[in-house]
Amino acid sequence: MLTLTPDAAAAIAAHAEATYPDECVGLLLGRLEADDKVVLGVFRAENRWQGQVTLAEGDDPTSRRDRFYLDPRDYMRADREARSRGLELVGVYHSHPDHPAAPSERDRVGAQAIGGTSFAFVIQSVRSGSAAELASWLLVDDGARFEQEEITIWP
Numbered sequence: 001m002l003t004l005t006p007d008a009a010a011a012i013a014a015h016a017e018a019t020y021p022d023e024c025v026g027l028l029l030g031r032l033e034a035d036d037k038v039v040l041g042v043f044r045a046e047n048r049w050q051g052q053v054t055l056a057e058g059d060d061p062t063s064r065r066d067r068f069y070l071d072p073r074d075y076m077r078a079d080r081e082a083r084s085r086g087l088e089l090v091g092v093y094h095s096h097p098d099h100p101a102a103p104s105e106r107d108r109v110g111a112q113a114i115g116g117t118s119f120a121f122v123i124q125s126v127r128s129g130s131a132a133e134l135a136s137w138l139l140v141d142d143g144a145r146f147e148q149e150e151i152t153i154w155p
């Protein structure tokens with residue numbers, strides 16, 4: 001289960017709206033308690049997608065509207081910030097402009113490079129510039145598929 005403070009949830013929504021119609025990306029700072037994760041802050045990263053991967057013909061390789069790239073250096077910066085606050089990285093978030101909060105095949109491949117088995121992959125849907133549904137996913141079966149996990153906003 002993933003628990004977000006109202007402030008953390010609002011920060012993800014605001015970031016997703018600010019980068020619309022491009023995807024945003026960031027890290028979740030918090031505490032891991034058994035399999036439960038509590039998110040107490042967010043770290044806004046830059047979507048550094050610049051066509052790092054060759055895609056299908058006809059695809060615009062520089063578009064950030066349906067993909068993101070999380071630079072490992074940003075991951076390290078977020079990790080340092082988490083440690084300085086006595087927290088740890090418990091997940092990553094990105095937005096889906098005008099798409100449901102369900103992970104794409106590209107997300108599944110990308111997620112295999114980030115985090116461990118309990119790492120949360122949070123997706124914020126944005127519709128016409130306004131934050132919509134929020135969902136959290138866990139990579140299971142050795143990265144073969146995502147499984148949705150429950151989100152609680154608390155307190």
Ligand SMILES: [Zn+2]
Nearest residue numbers: 094103104107
């Ligand atoms: Zn995605």
